[in-house]
Amino acid sequence: MNRLSHLEKLEAESIHIMREVVAECEHPVMLYSIGKDSSVMLHLAMKAFYPAKPPFPLMHIDTTWKFREMIAFRDATVQRLGLDLLVHINPDGVAMNVGPFSHGSAVHTDIMKTQGLKQALDRFGFDAAFGGARRDEEKSRAKERVFSIRSAQHRWDPKRQRPELWQLYNARKSKGESIRVFPLSNWTELDIWQYIHQEQIPIVPLYFAAPRPVVERDGALIMVDDERMPLHPGEKPQMRSVRFRTLGCYPLTGAIESTADTLPGIIEEMLLSTTSERQGRVIDKDANASMEQKKQEGYF
Amino acid sequence: MRAGTSGIGGDVMAYLEAQGRKDLLRFITCGSVDDGKSTLIGRLLYESHMLFDDQLSALQSDSKKVGTQGGELDFALLVDGLAAEREQGITIDVAYRFFATEKRKYIVADTPGHEQYTRNMVTGASTADVAVILIDARRGVLTQTRRHSFLVSLIGIRRVVVAINKMDLVAYGAAVAQRIEADYRAFAQQLGLTDITFIPLSALRGDNVIEAGTQMPWYQGPTLMQFLETVPVGQSTADQPFRLPVQWVNRPNQEFRGFAGRVASGSVAPGDAVVVLPSGRSSRVARVVGGSNDLQSAVAGQSITLTLTDEIDISRGDVIAKAAAPAPVADQFDATVVWMSEEPLLPGRPYLLKCGTRTLTATVTAIHHKTDVNTLAQNPARQLELNEIASCRLTLDRPLAYDLYDDNHDTGGFILIDRIGNGTVGAGMLRAAIARDNNLRWQRLDVNKQNRAAQKGQKPCVLWFTGLSGAGKSTIANLVEKRLFEMGRHTYLLDGDNVRHGLNRDLGFSDTDRVENIRRVAEVSRLMSDAGLIVLVSFISPFRSERAMARELFGAGEFIEVFVDTDLAEAERRDPKGLYRKARSGELRNFTGIDSPYEPPVNPELHIRTANTTAEEAAEQVIVQLRQAGMIDVDAVFLP
Numbered sequence: 001m002n003r004l005s006h007l008e009k010l011e012a013e014s015i016h017i018m019r020e021v022v023a024e025c026e027h028p029v030m031l032y033s034i035g036k037d038s039s040v041m042l043h044l045a046m047k048a049f050y051p052a053k054p055p056f057p058l059m060h061i062d063t064t065w066k067f068r069e070m071i072a073f074r075d076a077t078v079q080r081l082g083l084d085l086l087v088h089i090n091p092d093g094v095a096m097n098v099g100p101f102s103h104g105s106a107v108h109t110d111i112m113k114t115q116g117l118k119q120a121l122d123r124f125g126f127d128a129a130f131g132g133a134r135r136d137e138e139k140s141r142a143k144e145r146v147f148s149i150r151s152a153q154h155r156w157d158p159k160r161q162r163p164e165l166w167q168l169y170n171a172r173k174s175k176g177e178s179i180r181v182f183p184l185s186n187w188t189e190l191d192i193w194q195y196i197h198q199e200q201i202p203i204v205p206l207y208f209a210a211p212r213p214v215v216e217r218d219g220a221l222i223m224v225d226d227e228r229m230p231l232h233p234g235e236k237p238q239m240r241s242v243r244f245r246t247l248g249c250y251p252l253t254g255a256i257e258s259t260a261d262t263l264p265g266i267i268e269e270m271l272l273s274t275t276s277e278r279q280g281r282v283i284d285k286d287a288n289a290s291m292e293q294k295k296q297e298g299y300f
Numbered sequence: 301m302r303a304g305t306s307g308i309g310g311d312v313m314a315y316l317e318a319q320g321r322k323d324l325l326r327f328i329t330c331g332s333v334d335d336g337k338s339t340l341i342g343r344l345l346y347e348s349h350m351l352f353d354d355q356l357s358a359l360q361s362d363s364k365k366v367g368t369q370g371g372e373l374d375f376a377l378l379v380d381g382l383a384a385e386r387e388q389g390i391t392i393d394v395a396y397r398f399f400a401t402e403k404r405k406y407i408v409a410d411t412p413g414h415e416q417y418t419r420n421m422v423t424g425a426s427t428a429d430v431a432v433i434l435i436d437a438r439r440g441v442l443t444q445t446r447r448h449s450f451l452v453s454l455i456g457i458r459r460v461v462v463a464i465n466k467m468d469l470v471a472y473g474a475a476v477a478q479r480i481e482a483d484y485r486a487f488a489q490q491l492g493l494t495d496i497t498f499i500p501l502s503a504l505r506g507d508n509v510i511e512a513g514t515q516m517p518w519y520q521g522p523t524l525m526q527f528l529e530t531v532p533v534g535q536s537t538a539d540q541p542f543r544l545p546v547q548w549v550n551r552p553n554q555e556f557r558g559f560a561g562r563v564a565s566g567s568v569a570p571g572d573a574v575v576v577l578p579s580g581r582s583s584r585v586a587r588v589v590g591g592s593n594d595l596q597s598a599v600a601g602q603s604i605t606l607t608l609t610d611e612i613d614i615s616r617g618d619v620i621a622k623a624a625a626p627a628p629v630a631d632q633f634d635a636t637v638v639w640m641s642e643e644p645l646l647p648g649r650p651y652l653l654k655c656g657t658r659t660l661t662a663t664v665t666a667i668h669h670k671t672d673v674n675t676l677a678q679n680p681a682r683q684l685e686l687n688e689i690a691s692c693r694l695t696l697d698r699p700l701a702y703d704l705y706d707d708n709h710d711t712g713g714f715i716l717i718d719r720i721g722n723g724t725v726g727a728g729m730l731r732a733a734i735a736r737d738n739n740l741r742w743q744r745l746d747v748n749k750q751n752r753a754a755q756k757g758q759k760p761c762v763l764w765f766t767g768l769s770g771a772g773k774s775t776i777a778n779l780v781e782k783r784l785f786e787m788g789r790h791t792y793l794l795d796g797d798n799v800r801h802g803l804n805r806d807l808g809f810s811d812t813d814r815v816e817n818i819r820r821v822a823e824v825s826r827l828m829s830d831a832g833l834i835v836l837v838s839f840i841s842p843f844r845s846e847r848a849m850a851r852e853l854f855g856a857g858e859f860i861e862v863f864v865d866t867d868l869a870e871a872e873r874r875d876p877k878g879l880y881r882k883a884r885s886g887e888l889r890n891f892t893g894i895d896s897p898y899e900p901p902v903n904p905e906l907h908i909r910t911a912n913t914t915a916e917e918a919a920e921q922v923i924v925q926l927r928q929a930g931m932i933d934v935d936a937v938f939l940p
Contacts, residue, residue: 003323003533004323004599004601004602005320005321005322005323005324006322006323006324006404006405007320008601008602009324009601010324011603012562012601012602012603013603015562015603016561016562016603019547019548019560019561019603020547020657022548023547023548023616023657046592047591047592048560048603049550049560050589050591050592050605051550051552051556051558051589051592052550052551052552053552135396135398136397136398142395142396142397143393143394143395143396158393160723161393162723162724163394163419163420163422163423163640163715163724163727164423164724165422165423165426165427165713165715165727166426166427166709166710166713167562167710168654168655168713168714168715170654170715170717170722170723170724172652172717172722173722174721174722177722185396186396186398188398188400188405190400191405194316194319194320197316198316198320264312264313264316265312267312267316268312271315
C-alpha cells in the first residue's frame with residue numbers, strides 16, 4: 001500500500017485526535033447522540049484504543065423526547081461493546097415538564113439539550129468532551145477548531161480560539177476551562193455514509209425506510225412515536241414508507257418519503273437529493289446565524 | 301443533482317467501490333480582501349454541485365438582501381461564515397470547505413488577506429498540498445501578493461497556482477495576464493518557488509474555473525479544476541526514514557504493551573530493527589496493529605499501534621525510528637518563528653514547545669533577525685509582535701528527537717504555548733540544530749546544598765516579594781531579614797534597585813529587559829539558596845510568567861511568593877522615590893502600573909494587603925508563614 005485513500009486519511013486523523021485528548025486531558029467523555037455520526041465516532045474510538053476499551057465513558061444528554069428506537073439502539077450498543085454509559089436528563093426541565101409541544105422547539109432544546117449538557121459536564125467535571133459535529137454541516141461550523149476551547153461558563157468565543165497548525169493540537173487549559181473536541185471535523189455527510197458502508201457499522205434502523213405512522217405539519221412529516229404527541233382535530237396518523245436523514249427529538253425531526261431500506265439505497269438517494277441534511281432539523285430555521293448564537297451559549 | 305452522480309443508476313455498489321479509492325487534496329486560497337476568494341470558492345462549490353436546494357434558496361434571498369452583485373447570486377455569501385464578518389463584509393478567520401469530484405475529495409482552507417491575520421494564513425497553509433494565490437487582474441502583483449507568496453514558501457508548500465482573477469474586467473486580455481506572470485516570476489524566484497501554474501480566470505463569470513469558456517481562446521493551459529484534479533497529491537513522506545512519535549502507551553493487560561501514534565514518515569513492518577529516541581534504546585517491531593487488525597506494514601499518515609520484542613521504557617513524546625536511520629537529537633536550534641499573540645514574544649521568557657507529541661520548555665535566547673513580510677528585508681529585533689516572523693535561537697530544557705522542517709513537517713514543525721494563559725502563541729520550523737560545547741559539563745562537587753544548609757542549621761528557601769513600586773516590598777523585606785538575622789539565620793536580601801546598580805546595570809525597562817532582569821536575579825537566588833541561605837528577593841517582578849520561571853528553579857516548598865498588595869493610587873500617593881510623578885509627566889517610560897502592566901499573583905503563598913497592615917505586622921506574617929511551612933523550626937536553631 002502506498003497512497004492512502006481519503007477515507008483512510010480521515011480515519012487516521014480522527015484516531016490521532018482522540019489519542020491526543022486521552023494523552024493530554026484528565027477526564028474526557030464522549031458525547032454520544034446515537035446518530036450516524038456518533039456511530040462512526042464510536043467505531044473510530046474502538047479502533048483508536050484497541051485492544052483496550054476507549055478510556056472514557058459515553059454520555060447521552062437525554063431530552064426524554066428521543067425516538068424510542070434510538071434509546072433501544074443506544075442501550076444495545078453499549079452492551080454489545082461493553083462500554084460505560086452515563087445518561088443525563090435535566091431535572092429542572094423535568095420538574096417544569098418542558099417539552100417541544102408545550103414550550104416550543106427553541107425553549108425545549110435550550111433547556112433539555114444545551115442546559116442539560118452544561119449541567120452534566122459540570123456535575124462530572126469533564127475537562128474534554130468529544131462531539132460528532134462536522135465542519136460541512138453549517139457555516140459557523142466551518143471555522144470551528146478541532147479543539148474548541150470553552151470558558152468555565154461553557155461559552156465559545158470565536159476570538160479566543162487557538163490556531164491549529166499541522167497535526168499539533170493544544171489541549172492545555174486554565175482552571176475551569178474545558179475543551180470540546182470534534183474528531184469528525186473534516187468528514188462530510190457522504191464520507192460518513194461511505195465509511196458506514198465500508199466498515200459495516202450498525203446504525204439506528206430509523207435511517208432505513210419502513211412503514212411508519214406520520215402526520216404532516218408545516219410541510220414536515222412528523223412521526224407519531226408515542227402517545228404524548230397531541231393530534232390536531234381531524235388529524236390522523238398515516239402509515240407511509242419513510243426514513244430519517246438525521247435523528248433527534250421525534251417531534252422536531254422531519255422524515256422523508258423513501259423506500260430505501262439498504263445502505264446502498266440510502267447513499268444513492270443521498271447523492272440524488274437536493275436538500276441538505278440540516279433541513280430536517282427544525283431548530284436551524286429560527287435565524288440565519290442561529291447556530292453561531294447557540295454555540296456561544298454553550299450548545300455543542 | 302450533485303457531483304459524481306452520473307452513472308450510479310443501478311450500480312451504486314460500483315460507485316461506492318470507486319469512491320473508496322478517491323484521494324484527498326488539501327489546498328489554501330489566499331488573496332487580498334477584494335480579490336474574490338470567497339467568490340471563487342463559492343463558485344467551486346456551486347459548479348461542483350455541492351449545494352443543496354435549501355442552501356441555494358438561502359443564497360438567493362441573502363444575495364438580494366446583502367449581496368454585492370445587484371441581486372445576482374453572490375457566491376461570497378456562501379462562505380463568509382460568522383455573523384460579525386458578514387456584517388463587516390470581510391473574512392476574519394480560517395474556514396474549511398469541502399467538495400468532491402469524480403477523482404478527489406478536496407479540503408479548502410479559506411484564509412483571509414488582511415495583514416493582521418498572517419497567523420490565519422500560516423495556519424491554513426500548514427496542512428495544504430497546494431496554494432492558490434489570487435491576483436486581481438486590474439491591480440497586478442501587490443504587496444499582499446508578495447506577502448502571501450513569502451508565507452507559502454516559508455511554510456513549505458511547493459506547488460503554487462496563481463489565479464489571475466477578474467479577467468472579465470480587463471476584457472480578457474492576454475497581455476494583462478502575461479505582464480502579471482512576468483512580474484510574479486521575477487520575485488517568486490527569490491523565494492525559491494519554482495512549481496508555479498498561471499491560470500487567467502473569472503470567478504464571477506466562471507471562465508477557466510471548471511470549464512474553459514469561450515472568452516480566452518489564447519489560454520491553452522488547464523482550468524483551475526482540471527489542475528486540481530491532476531496535480532500530484534501530498535509529499536513523498538512514505539519514502540523517508542520511518543518516524544513514529546509516540547502518542548499514548550496502550551497497556552490494557554500484562555500481555556499487551558503497545559505504542560500508539562500516527563506514522564510521520566516512512567514505513568514499518570514486523571521484524572524491523574528500531575531505536576527509541578532520545579534514549580537510544582533499541583529493539584525490533586513485533587506487531588503492527590491498525591484498528592483491530594494486525595498489519596503487514598504501515599506507511600506515513602496511518603494511525604497505528606506498535607509492539608516491540610523487548611520490554612524497554614518508552615513514553616509519550618518519544619520517537620520510534622528505524623535503527624538504520626535514527627532521528628537526530630538536540631536541545632538547541634535555529635528556527636523560524638511566526639508570532640501569533642497580542643502579547644509580544646520576549647527573549648528569555650520560557651514557553652512550552654510542542655513538536656510531534658513531545659512538549660517541553662523552550663526559551664528564545666536570541667532573535668537573529670525578523671523578516672519584513674512585505675519587502676523581505678531582514679531587520680534586527682529585541683522582541684516579536686503579533687504576526688512578525690523571525691529567525692531565532694531556541695534553547696530547550698531537554699533534548700528533542702527531531703527532523704529539520706524541510707525534511708519532515710511533522711517532526712520539524714512546532715507550536716509555542718503560553719505557560720500562564722495556555723494559548724497557542726506561536727509556531728515555528730526547525731531549520732538547524734546547534735551543537736553545544738561538549739566540554740561544558742556539570743562539575744560534580746563533594747559539598748552539596750544539604751551539607752551547606754546543615755552546617756548553618758537551616759532550610760534554605762527564597763522569599764519572593766512582588767508588588768508595585770512603592771508598595772512597601774523593601775521595607776517589609778528589610779524587617780523580615782532583621783528578624784531572621786536576630787534568630788541566627790543566614791540570609792541575603794536582593795533588592796531590585798541595588799541589583800540594577802551592579803549585575804543588571806546593562807538592563808533597561810523594556811519588557812525584554814524586565815524578563816532578563818528577573819531571569820538573572822532568579823538564577824542568583826538559586827545559587828544563594830544552593831549555598832544554604834535564606835534569600836529575600838524584593839523586585840517588582842511584574843510578569844506572572846517570569847515569577848513562574850523563578851518558582852520552577854526551586855524545589856517544592858522552597859519558593860515562597862509574597863504579594864505586597866498596595867493599590868496604585870496609594871503607591872502613587874506615597875511615591876517614596878518620586879518615580880510616579882516622573883512617570884506621569886512622561887519623563888520616565890515603561891513604568892509599572894502607569895504605562896507597563898503589573899500582573900498580580902493568582903495564588904501567592906502570602907497575600908499582604910498593606911491598606912490595613914503595618915510593615916511590622918506584615919513582617920510578622922512572613923515569619924509565621926515560614927514557621928508554618930516548616931522552613932524555620934525554633935528547636936533546630938543552632939545557637940553558638
